[in-house]
Amino acid sequence: MLKIARGRISSWAVLGAVFFMIIQVIANLNLPSLTSDIVNNGVAKGNIGYIWRIGFEMIAFSLLSVGAAVVNVLLAARSSQKLGQNLRSDIYRKVMNFSNDEFDQVETSSLITRTTNDVVQIQNVTMMALRMMIMAPIMLVGASFLAYNKSPQLSWIFVVAIPVLVLCIGLIMGLAIPLFRAMQTKTDRLNLVFREGLTGVRVIRAFRQDRFEQDRFEAANQDYTQNSIKVNTIVAFAFPVMTLIMSGTNIAIVWFGGQLISSQTMQVGNMIAFMTYAMQVLMSFMMLAMIMAFLPRAAASATRIQEVLSLESHITDPKEAAAQVAEAPKALAFDHVDFRYQQAEQTALTxxxxxxxxxxxxxxxxxxxxxxxxxxxxxxxxxxxxxxxxxxxxxxxxxxxxxxxxxxxxxxxxxxxxxxxxxxxxxxxxxxxxxxxxxxxxxxxxxxxxxxxxxxxxxxxxxxxxxxxxxxxxxxxxxxxxxxxxxxxxxxxxxxxxxxxxxxxxxxxxxxxxxxxxxxxxxxxxxxxxxxxxxxxxxxxxxxxxxxxxxxxxxxxxxxxxxxxxxxxxxxxxxxxx
Known part of the structure; x- marks a missing residue:
């Protein structure tokens, strides 16, 4: 993916998206700490002035987070759409320069799929990369560190929750990734059958093959549908599993945090902040899991696009073209020409x-x-x-x-x-x-x-x-x-x-x-x-x-x-x- 993105996406837009995403994450990471301060130092002590002051700080961080998120989305959307535009243009320009031999290597239906569906997959993952792929690791590290600062005694909950989460998500993705990879091939087949049916509709009717072609399309459509149902059903399990793990984590934090509060070794505000940081940690893993679900399909699409872009036509302009004489005599000559199609045993012309x-x-x-x-x-x-x-x-x-x-x-x-x-x-x-x-x-x-x-x-x-x-x-x-x-x-x-x-x-x-x-x-x-x-x-x-x-x-x-x-x-x- 990085290979096909190089030169087709603005480096400044990407750096801008990364910069504003970092600002958004930093702002979001400050909010739980401020909430903890309000509870511990404002609510518990009845200090209304402190509550107002910290409240305004929270509003400022919230506005900063929203503003940074808006700019990040705009830059990410612009970058991903520009990448898609450039890819489509490059594929079309490449195909227009193909010789007949290259057209024989890649089917027309597959070229259409690669120019449309495959490019969309690249666009979607690029958008996700400039959003979640940047946010998730930064938030994961930052939230883990801040959670530990708030309560080292509760940090062992992560040691249990995170491996369980990784194991469940890994199992789900392991089942889904092969099906995601198969989606593009099945899309090719569906486009091929549909295109043949449209272009050959008169022949189909003339030979009364309507039912045969409908069954043929139905078989390709059913194959694609069943594959989509399987992969979406498997991926759908990720959300209830995540919800279950996060709910269990919250219960553990409240249960053991309540005991720490009752023994006066932990403040209420710290437990609230720790709970929020825990959710941010688990959400970071969830975002990474979602990215991992889409990456294989996008990687497969990138490979298919690169196959087209890397095809080199053996019919190219000479390094030094012969000079064209304006008044040259019009003539056509074949001088003892032999021609053989690629991989053919015998010559087509002798x-x-x-x-x-x-x-x-x-x-x-x-x-x-x-x-x-x-x-x-x-x-x-x-x-x-x-x-x-x-x-x-x-x-x-x-x-x-x-x-x-x-x-x-x-x-x-x-x-x-x-x-x-x-x-x-x-x-x-x-x-x-x-x-x-x-x-x-x-x-x-x-x-x-x-x-x-x-x-x-x-x-x-x-x-x-x-x-x-x-x-x-x-x-x-x-x-x-x-x-x-x-x-x-x-x-x-x-x-x-x-x-x-x-x-x-x-x-x-x-x-x-x-x-x-x-x-x-x-x-x-x-x-x-x-x-x-x-x-x-x-x-x-x-x-x-x-x-x-x-x-x-x-x-x-x-x-x-x-x-x-x-x-x-x-x-x-x-x-x-x-």
Whole structure:
């Protein structure tokens, strides 16, 4: 916990909280002694003036205690909340810089839990640390010393009460701590099942798996609930046990203190003060026990957060990035590239080699699992190659600054992702400085103008994930967003799959005619022959290997795999594709 708090919490705020907590404890420790003085020297002797004087001192100490407590709480709250804010920001910033390999190591549901629930646990314990963790040991030592000064004869009661208290609390915490540690894992599971149910609700309904998913969620929910009931039931025993021990301590103090008073070896005021100090001693142990109950869960949360913060992406900016030439020729090249996923036995791509320049379109086609998406993911350097080089504008992507590289590549992924806001907001993801004319031009090329106007124009609302649009509309908006970006390489990863043949053909015709696109490289991943037929270069992939490279006519005449794809898509008599 100290490791993740370092640098994310103000040292001055912490020192201030400690300082005012010490003042509060000192003020509280003086009150029982003043009460003892009033009883012994004021009430017993009928000295009204003394009672008033000491009474005003008690009021002053009480006000000092309240004021110090208020400042301590404010500083502790500010420090803990600031720590939580910084942790969430750091986790989010870290995750945004993850490569795809790091995302594969930590589940999305677990990342959400770590950013929310785990951070809250750290905040709560930080607040407790700046309050009770400081107060308890100071009060424990101070109250024990002052109690001994008031009556050494009764101090043996602590020798009995404290070990009994420690034993009971230790037993309770020993049972509760493993359950506290399990809470976060069970929270992860609950979030995972709930998130899958929400995102896959249409599939669940289509396959009539409602009952199965409800039972699955119920099982995770029941597991979490039972664990929570167990741990809270166990912790709940701490309070009656504490009450029993404190009540027994009070009885012992009154019983044996009364005998000392009757033998005139102890004053009444001293017994009252001793009783108060005894309660402060036992309350200090209780506060420490409460902290010990929350610390394991917070420690587990800190470990989980540190796991995310310590993950280092192996895809980083080079120490000395290659200089970017403003007028560099737009080009894309794969030079005998091999790629292997982490811990995979076989390569996902083997000896991929091609070269295209500005104004050219390269299309990638192949069966499911042939490596098409893997190939295009190497262009913006979502992964690093095992062998060979990938070059954008004649510069190895590993020698380019990632921010600049991503600025040179506009990518439309397989799954169109839109964000909550307006159509304008989503399109400007590609270029924040784009004018409305630029946006409408991109929409026109993407065959989206008509339905955008029907929805209300650029300021039409977009729900989370673009759920208020059809699959084809989302794809076209995602394409328009990429076109708004003035890039060197445009990558369309199976982005036309939800479009009908007419819209597909019209969109590709607009792409070829656009002046900006003519100055860039276009990469199209597709399943349909009709989509790739007019490309300048077609790459045919099969099991991660480049088994064909050429134009449509060349591949149709000479490549067996390409011919098989054609036969699977074209009816007899349509083999001659125009």
């Amino acid at each position: 000896d991929i080699d091609f070269n295209v320049h500005a104004g050219q379109t390269v299309a990638i086609i192949g069966g499911t699992g042939s490596g098409k998406t893997t190939l295009v993911n190497l262009i913006p350097r979502f992964f690093d190659v095992e062998k060979g080089t990938v070059k954008v504008n004649d510069v190895d992507v590993r020698q380019q600054n990632l921010h600049q590289l991503h600025g040179e590549v506009a990518m439309v992924p397989q799954k169109a992702t839109l964000f909550t806001g307006t159509i304008r907001d989503n399109l400007k993801f590609g270029n924040a400085d784009a004018t409305d004319d630029d946006l409408w031009q991109a929409l026109a090329i993407a065959q989206s103008s008509d339905f955008v106007k029907e929805e209300g124009g650029l300021d039409a609302h977009v729900e989370q994930g673009g759920d208020n649009f059809s699959g084809g509309q989302k794809q076209r908006l995602a394409i328009a967003r990429a076109l708004v970006k003035q890039a060197s390489v445009y990558v369309f990863d199976d982005s036309f799959s939800a479009l009908d043949f007419k819209t597909d053909a019209a969109l590709r015709a607009q792409l070829r005619a656009d002046q900006q696109i003519q100055q860039s490289v276009v990469v199209i991943v597709a399943q349909r022959i009709a989509t790739v037929a007019d490309a300048d270069l077609i790459l045919v992939l099969d099991n991660g290997k480049l088994v064909g490279k050429g134009t449509h006519d060349e591949l149709r005449a000479n490549n067996v795999v390409y011919q098989e794809i054609m036969k699977s898509q074209l009816r007899e008599g349509e083999a001659a594709l125009s």
